[in-house]
Amino acid sequence: MNKLRSIDLFAGCGGLMDGFEQSGKYETLAAVEWEKGPCRNLRKRLRDKWKYKNADDMVLQFDIQRTDELFDGWKDDEIYGSSEGLDKLIGSEKLDIIIGGPPCQAYSIAGRVRDEHGMKNDYRNYLFESYLKVVEKYKPKLFVFENVPGILSAQPGDRPIIEIIQESFNNAGYYVLPDLRKAIIDFTDYGVPQNRKRIIIVGLRKEYFGKERCVEMAEKFYSVYLPKYKVGRKKTVKEAIGDLPKLYPLGHDEKFNGKRISHSLPQPEVPNHVARWQSDRDIDIFRLLTEDIETGRNQYTSIEALKALYTEKTGKTSNVHKYHVIRWDEPSNLIPAHLYKDGLRHIHPDSKQCRTLTVREAARLQTFDDDYIFDGSNVETYKMIGNAVPPLFAKELANAVADLLKDYGK
Structure with a gap:
């Protein structure tokens, strides 16, 4: 079976990507992340667990807002070193999927409560624009955009941010479910032993599938394809960490x-x-x-x-x-x-x-396997684990996406 070609944006330490790799149906071409600690761990994971020989090159520690340099390559001795860029890593073949999600702090309700300005002045409100530029550049068949449910109510400017995001994806040629309340997923339904809800936005390329089929695919993804992987019983803390x-x-x-x-x-x-x-x-x-x-x-x-x-x-x-x-x-x-x-x-x-x-207990509750050995200070490791998408859910998401593309691909 030919694997689906993917890249991961705002990759962190790779929880989302790890689940896609676990499914066995994807080939990761590149991952973009700007923090040093997660990049170090991600390179090690790709090299040791997933046997990518070019792991050091395919993990790009860089500011995604500098998109032209991200595509073409850069030389930045002061902070980010140098790289030949995404174009070189992706090559001439088509990209099937882009996964990832911008940092959620600006959209989270808790973050807005703590900030005296309600996070309205936070630059992270608009990092989705950089994600969108990468989507527009490589035109994958599909993208997966993960974030907190608070994104549905965030309004840093005159309009709700979700309206701007939906409009931007639509103008870029991608269909996104109009009612994104249906896209809020409870991860405990998929075997994650932790009360965690996230919004999973799947965008479908209208030119590739056709507008009418995109509408059908989006509806069925959330009502049929993803729910197929739900578990019958929620997993407990005892099952996750009781044997440590x-x-x-x-x-x-x-x-x-x-x-x-x-x-x-x-x-x-x-x-x-x-x-x-x-x-x-x-x-x-x-x-x-x-x-x-x-x-x-x-x-x-x-x-x-x-x-x-x-x-x-x-x-x-x-x-x-x-x-x-x-x-x-x-x-x-x-x-x-x-x-x-x-x-x-x-x-x-x-x-x-x-x-x-402990770090391992937090990692297990996030469904990282014990063979993911985290390298760094407590500050780095707890932070990257907490920011990650649970790999177990990511695996089921990857399976559902692969099923969808198999059934609706040309």
């Missing part, structure tokens, strides 16, 4: 079933499974909250009780509750990019471990 070695926070030791467990001892069989340092105060709070759940007292399960506990323990007040213990028998709460700052809303459910999630 038990740890105690950095700087502390604890008896667990007669054996000493410690952060300071590496876990060679599970890379990236290293606990963070926690203060004595946080350890006491974590023990209190996890034992409260384990014993069934449930004294601290309401938002108001958690806010009161925060005030009692710290002397501070907060409009939002700072603590959350993930539950063994449910999917976890969202794994965010800012998990690197603190993990108070991602407390491990075992009262004897009294800690927040």
Whole structure:
């Protein structure tokens, strides 16, 4: 079978691309990402796992807003080094698909709440224009544009940003479903053990498929092709991380079933499974909250009780509750990019471990395989994992797209 030729924009550490590779139906020609840490990890993954001999060349660390240079090549010794560019990597054959999605912070509701200007002045509002330029340049049969559901309500200017995006894709020759509320996908439906919803916009090239067929394809993609890969039962935290070695926070030791467990001892069989340092105060709070759940007292399960506990323990007040213990028998709460700052809303459910999630636990809840070994500081690794598309969902998405192209391709 001839593989579908694809490129990945705003690739991060490659969660979306990893799922497409896992499907076995795609050949990645290039990936574009501007941050150094994710590029380093992506090159290693492409080389070690997916056996691309030219991994160093095909991962382009570059600012996608400099699109002409991105296409033709650049020499930028100060920041980005040099490359022959996308044109050289893609070659003369047609590109089948472009995947990726601009950073979501400008569109997220939480981001708008935190920013005093509601993110209206954030340059990331318009990074979709760079994505569009690449689509217009290479004219793939189809593109996949991933982002947060908040993009449907974001309005940095006079018009909702989604209207501008839909209009721009239409003018570029691509059909996008008019009612994109149908494109909001709950990843727990596809086996991801984490409450995560994203909008998955599939754009179909009208000149290639024909306008009427594009309408039919778009409707069927969301009602038939993608739902075909739903799981029958949601996956739990216990299933995802329950078998990992038990740890105690950095700087502390604890008896667990007669054996000493410690952060300071590496876990060679599970890379990236290293606990963070926690203060004595946080350890006491974590023990209190996890034992409260384990014993069934449930004294601290309401938002108001958690806010009161925060005030009692710290002397501070907060409009939002700072603590959350993930539950063994449910999917976890969202794994965010800012998990690197603190993990108070991602407390491990075992009262004897009294800690927040490790990098490996965050990666598993994002469905990265254990053979994806993350390289970098905690800041880099938690951030890139939180920003990623879960590879398990990406694999099912890739399968659905391949099915669609097989049935409707010329």
